[in-house]
Amino acid sequence: MxxxxxxxxxxxxxxxxxxxxxxxxxxxxxxxxxxxxxxxxxxxxxxxxxxxxxxxxxxxxxxxxxxxxxxxxxxxxxxxxxxxxxxxxxxxxxxxxxxxxxxxxxxxxxxxxxxxxxxxxxxxxxxxxxxxxxxxxxxxxxxxxxxxxxxxxxxxxxxxxxxxxxxxxxxxxxxxxxxxxxxxxxxxxxxxxxxxxxxxxxxxxxxxxxxxLEPVEIAHLYKERDATLESIREGIIAIDINGKITTFNRAAMSTLQLDPDSRLLGQPISDVLPGSYMLEVLKTGIPQYDQEVRTGPLTLVVNRLPLLSAEGKVFGVVSSFRRKDELDFVSAQLTRIQQYAETLRSQAHEYSNKLHTIAGLIEIGAIEDALKLIGQETHDHQQLIQMLLENVPDPVIAGCILGKYNRARELGLIMEIDENSRMVDVPAAIPREKIVSILGNIIDNALEATLRTYGNGGKIALSMTDLGHDLVFEVEDQGPGLSDDQKQAIFEKGTSSKMEIGHGYGLHLVRQFVVQLHGTISIENAEIGGSRFCIYIPKHIQV
Missing domain, CATH: 3.30.450.20 (PAS domain)
Known part of the structure; x- marks a missing residue:
């Protein structure tokens, strides 16, 4: 019964x-x-x-x-x-x-x-x-x-x-x-x-x-969650409000090179991963995206997100991570393709304008003016290319500079490159894609600021040197300049002097990369008016 x-x-x-x-x-x-x-x-x-x-x-x-x-x-x-x-x-x-x-x-x-x-x-x-x-x-x-x-x-x-x-x-x-x-x-x-x-x-x-949900349904979802976690190639680790591990997958064990037989559930994250920033996210509730972390011989790209209750209180943190070297190859290839595409697009647009001008001069019979324009264009461009070949032998960095030079001419601006600039001694340990991202975003920012304030004929200036223990880049613009408060806030995500939606991320990304390379960035008043961005990246670092 x-x-x-x-x-x-x-x-x-x-x-x-x-x-x-x-x-x-x-x-x-x-x-x-x-x-x-x-x-x-x-x-x-x-x-x-x-x-x-x-x-x-x-x-x-x-x-x-x-x-x-x-x-x-x-x-x-x-x-x-x-x-x-x-x-x-x-x-x-x-x-x-x-x-x-x-x-x-x-x-x-x-x-x-x-x-x-x-x-x-x-x-x-x-x-x-x-x-x-x-x-x-x-x-x-x-x-x-x-x-x-x-x-x-x-x-x-x-x-x-x-x-x-x-x-x-x-x-x-x-x-x-x-x-x-x-x-x-x-x-x-x-x-x-x-x-x-x-x-x-x-x-x-x-x-x-x-x-x-019924208990049986919860049990099924729990099994599905386990299967989903194990199918993900990224490492996943979650902690509760006390900083103890509640979830992990095999990819996490493999990536962190932990003993597969060790028991992680219930262990404090500080014991398994000393110095983990998951505890910081647990306290602040502020998510962290695309953070580079070095653990032993590996460099990981890590995201950390707080788990929030319906009342908005943090009750845990989940972290996903993947080996950086798995992403570097794709990232480097994409960066090169983007830079080459930008260079070709700018060159094509610039030369299209020049060809139309030359064609017009020929049609009106101004043959000498057409020949003079052709010679001047060839001389200026060959002079720039020769300078880049001698002083900036790295094709990725040189391609970025050439692309931005053509972009400036396309916008009706002048990009002056210091003839004494030199960027030869760039250590192989420093990722080229990060240098390109830093330099490209700073130059783009200078072009936009100069175009809005000065208009056609405005100038930006680029100088760089690898002498000493640092790689130094300086970019000047003829923009409106920045107040002290703006200098402090401009690197924050979403902060921008432009009104359009979607801006305010380039300089934030620049600061992230500079920090990851253990460098510094400062803003001064430029001699040509506007602002001067100074970036210092040490040569001998572990990234």
Missing amino acids: LMVVSQRFKQLKLQSQMIIMLGATAFLQTGLIGGFTVLYLSSALEEQMGQRALYIAKTVAAMPEIIRAVEQQDSQTLVPVAQRVADETQAWFVVIGDKNGIRLAHPTPDRVGKSMLDDDQDDNAQALNYGHDMIVRADGSLGATMRGKTPIYDSSGENIIGIVSVGLLLNTVFDTVAAYRNTILAVITLSLLLSVTIAIMFARHFKQAILG
Whole structure:
């Protein structure tokens, strides 16, 4: 039977199970509390009734007329007095006996003159022989009662001459308890209904908190999550609010070169990855994207995102990472393609304009002017290319500069390159794509600032040197310049002097790359007007 009930219970939905369990718990709790209350009330009323009976007995024993009548064995005086006291105090009986336990007063006349030994012999002896006051619950000749017994002393107060026994029927107690029991049952019923209502509300809230899923569905999702994590080539590690690892995949173990048999779950992230910035994200709640981290011989590209509750509080952090060398090849190829494409596009556009000009000169018969333009164009371009070949032998950096030079001419601007510039000693350890990204974004920023402020004919200046321990790049523009506040804020993500949406990321990326290369960047007032950006990148670094 229990097996059948258990099986059917398991087939119920989670919400129904929770309502049944919480309702049963509430029923047991309220039932136990109610039962205890009834028992405690019954015991307290009986004790109170016993004290009242003893108090009446002591009052009767102290009455002078009772003392005299007992000394004189005067039952005729004692019987009406005892009856009057019983009526006034609503006692069931008041019995008075002499020192031998012979009844001198009793509600039933036939019992007067007979021994009290049949009514609580031991208790009577305690009162008559030792003078003890007694409260007892007994079933005597008049029914179940709470009895209070006390000795009667003579006029001197030294000798025991009799005993008074006052009884209050327990029916009064039972009636009182029954009246309270109904009230208690009503309260228990209301409490049970309230508890069931709260159980239903709690079950619904819990159901919403787990997105309406059943335990079986949650188990399936958990397995799917594990399978998904293992299928991802990136390493994944997650920690809880205490900084302990809650999730990881095999790619993480492999990438970090950890023992595959080690137990990571529940381990502090600071023990597994000392110095991990996941704890910083846990404190600040600020995500970190595309951070380069060196661990042993490896360089990793890491993203760290905080896990936020519905209230916006951080309750954990998840980190994804991948070996940088797996991304470098694709990134380098893409950078080269972009630079070559930019160079070719600018050159094509520039030469298209020149060809149209030459064609126009020929059509109007200005042959000498056409030849002069062709010679001047060839001379300027060949001079620039010759300078780049001699002073900037790296094809990626030279291609970037040539592309920006042509871009400036296309915009109607002049890009002056210091003839003493030199960029020959560039260590192989410094990624070329980062230098190109830094230089390209700074030049683009200078071109846009100059074009907006100065217009056609505006100039930007580029100088660079590899002398000493640093690679130094300086870019000047004829833009509006920057205030001290702007100099501090311009490298923040999304900060831009342009109104169009989508700007404000180039200089932020520049600062990220400069920091990753352990370099510095500063902004000064330029000699040609506008701003001068100075970038210093140390040659001997570990990246």
